[in-house]
Amino acid sequence: MRAVMEKKPSSLGGHILPRHLLPPRRVIIIATLFVAGLFLTCLRLAAARCDESHGGGQRRYCGFRSSSSSSSSSSSSSRHNDDAFPAAAVFSEKNEQERQQECAAFPDTSRVLLVMKTGASEAYARLPTQILTSLQCVSDYLFYSDMQQSVAGHLVRDSLDTVLASVRLTNKDFDIYHRQRACDADQAACNKGYDVGQEAWNLDKYKNIHMAEKTYAQKPDYDWYMFVDADTYVAWPTLMPWLDQLDAEKKHYLGSVAYVANFPFGHGGSGYLVSQAAMRHMFRGRSGVANRWDEYITGQCCGDFAFSYALNNETGVGVEQSWPTLNGEKPYTLPYGARAWCQPIVTMHHVNPEEVAEIWSLEVASNFSHPMRIRDLYHAFIERKLRPVRNDWDNLSETTSYLNASAYHYSESEVKQAKKGELSALERMAHLSFEDCRRACQSVASCVQYHFRNGICSFSDTVRHGKPTKPEKPEHEAQWQHRSGWMVKRIENWVRAHDDCGQEVTYPVKDGGWLT
Numbered sequence: 001m002r003a004v005m006e007k008k009p010s011s012l013g014g015h016i017l018p019r020h021l022l023p024p025r026r027v028i029i030i031a032t033l034f035v036a037g038l039f040l041t042c043l044r045l046a047a048a049r050c051d052e053s054h055g056g057g058q059r060r061y062c063g064f065r066s067s068s069s070s071s072s073s074s075s076s077s078s079r080h081n082d083d084a085f086p087a088a089a090v091f092s093e094k095n096e097q098e099r100q101q102e103c104a105a106f107p108d109t110s111r112v113l114l115v116m117k118t119g120a121s122e123a124y125a126r127l128p129t130q131i132l133t134s135l136q137c138v139s140d141y142l143f144y145s146d147m148q149q150s151v152a153g154h155l156v157r158d159s160l161d162t163v164l165a166s167v168r169l170t171n172k173d174f175d176i177y178h179r180q181r182a183c184d185a186d187q188a189a190c191n192k193g194y195d196v197g198q199e200a201w202n203l204d205k206y207k208n209i210h211m212a213e214k215t216y217a218q219k220p221d222y223d224w225y226m227f228v229d230a231d232t233y234v235a236w237p238t239l240m241p242w243l244d245q246l247d248a249e250k251k252h253y254l255g256s257v258a259y260v261a262n263f264p265f266g267h268g269g270s271g272y273l274v275s276q277a278a279m280r281h282m283f284r285g286r287s288g289v290a291n292r293w294d295e296y297i298t299g300q301c302c303g304d305f306a307f308s309y310a311l312n313n314e315t316g317v318g319v320e321q322s323w324p325t326l327n328g329e330k331p332y333t334l335p336y337g338a339r340a341w342c343q344p345i346v347t348m349h350h351v352n353p354e355e356v357a358e359i360w361s362l363e364v365a366s367n368f369s370h371p372m373r374i375r376d377l378y379h380a381f382i383e384r385k386l387r388p389v390r391n392d393w394d395n396l397s398e399t400t401s402y403l404n405a406s407a408y409h410y411s412e413s414e415v416k417q418a419k420k421g422e423l424s425a426l427e428r429m430a431h432l433s434f435e436d437c438r439r440a441c442q443s444v445a446s447c448v449q450y451h452f453r454n455g456i457c458s459f460s461d462t463v464r465h466g467k468p469t470k471p472e473k474p475e476h477e478a479q480w481q482h483r484s485g486w487m488v489k490r491i492e493n494w495v496r497a498h499d500d501c502g503q504e505v506t507y508p509v510k511d512g513g514w515l516t
Contacts, residue, residue, distance in 0.1 A: 103137035105368045107240040111223040111248070114141035115215050117207055117268070118156065118230035119200045120149060120180045120187055126230035127151045129353035133360035134236060140219070143230075144211040146203055147180045159211040160203070164294040171298060173202045208268065208303035209290040209310050216283040223248035225279055228271040233330070233348045233359050238371040242325070242346065243273075245510040251278040253311060254509055256323040260301060265308030266319045269349035270328040272304070274311075281315040289314065322508045324374065330355060331381035333396060334374060337462035341378075342501035343508075344371045371505045378495070382465050388488055395466035395484035397451040397458040402430035402440065408455055418456075430457035434483045441487065448494070449486045454479055463491055 123145055131152050144159040168174050176199040183190035252275035255266015266272030297306045311317050324340045330348040362380050400419045430440035437457035441447040446461040469482040
């Protein structure tokens with residue numbers, strides 16, 4: 001058999017001979033020289049890149065941050081975040097000059113303290129992107145969790161270490177809390193095999209009042225306290241003009257209203273704003289406020305509800321409806337329509353790190369020059385993705401639905417949502433197939449999108465993008481596949497007719513009266 005000698009370039013500039021023609025020692029020497037040559041070449045390339053000018057002649061940064069520069073990434077302030085860990089290494093490729101350039105047009109947030117709530121099981125997934133985007137420009141902020149940690153050099157405080165021992169040590173809600181503190185490995189390893197999502201949810205409700213009390217004890221001089229979750233995006237160029245219309249010396253508690261047993265509270269994921277006057281009334285000169293509510297919370301669902309209930313009982317302050325400006329949806333799930341179009345938007349919830357970065361890029365591109373309207377999100381995220389039909393997709397249509405209750409055992413909520421009373425001929429057939437659902441939607445002037453699955457045809461009078469769903473097996477597709485459709489021309493016509501929002505931005509609450 002004829003031997004073939006392949007020509008391959010090497011660090012020696014020649015060719016590598018077949019191994020059987022070389023003694024083993026020479027093979028080792030040549031291989032060593034080859035690897036060493038590659039290593040030296042990489043070092044030279046890296047050095048060359050570091051020497052390139054960057055940002056007005058400044059040398060590109062190629063090492064670790066000094067302790068003086070790692071303490072915080074946000075703009076200088078006498079009250080600024082003093083809790084970053086000095087041992088933090090480089091977390092971003094941005095140097096200080098780049099950060100200052102990006103934040104130059106960012107609004108002054110020095111009157112507001114952002115308080116961000118997270119959990120030890122999610123902090124490393126959610127906080128870094130927040131730190132790399134808007135928080136680099138925010139004057140001051142605090143992180144609270146169910147365990148003290150360091151994330152990207154920033155202190156995350158334990159909000160639960162002051163919960164009454166009688167609650168903390170005897171309540172199964174705190175099992176994950178104790179397991180996390182005892183963990184001698186990474187949290188993912190210690191939590192393996194547990195239902196971490198449910199455990200974290202059960203524990204979360206104890207945080208809100210305690211972190212508010214801790215926050216005011218540490219930093220009592222802010223006009224406004226903005227409480228959000230770690231998967232909440234805050235649009236500061238929209239928030240700050242709103243606060244200019246409000247008096248922090250009046251007792252304000254602003255939120256997107258939800259209810260527990262008919263009691264209103266500000267939904268935590270949407271974020272809620274509490275004024276200096278309200279925080280002062282609740283906490284100044286009073287000790288153990290949060291502890292008075294620890295036992296009560298054991299029987300409640302949620303920390304945002306518990307905070308609202310405690311605030312109302314301690315101060316008489318109730319939540320002021322601020323939806324859709326404080327919002328629990330995000331660009332791909334927002335219901336775009338008359339009630340959510342020209343209105344300004346300050347918060348969005350359930351945003352993943354990719355979405356945080358995308359929304360931040362949108363704000364950077366605008367140079368933070370104007371408040372963001374809900375309409376702006378439609379044009380940036382939804383408009384170019386609008387299409388007539390998507391298979392394996394749920395567009396979250398939910399205004400009304402059609403089904404044949406006798407054909408299948410539907411849930412109580414599905415039957416309750418179904419349209420009752422007199423139906424047109426096309427509406428009576430809507431549940432039969434995806435095409436019948438489309439024709440029925442087309443016959444109803446207010447319908448702009450529809451969804452079909454399991455004999456249920458759902459309509460919506462607002463535009464929502466929704467999300468993909470897992471494809472069904474071929475034998476199950478006919479019944480269980482999610483199929484979604486949009487009346488594209490109808491939507492485009494509506495957008496053209498309503499796209500001019502004028503110059504004035506109307507916020508949901510201002511001092512001197514409600515804006516409705």
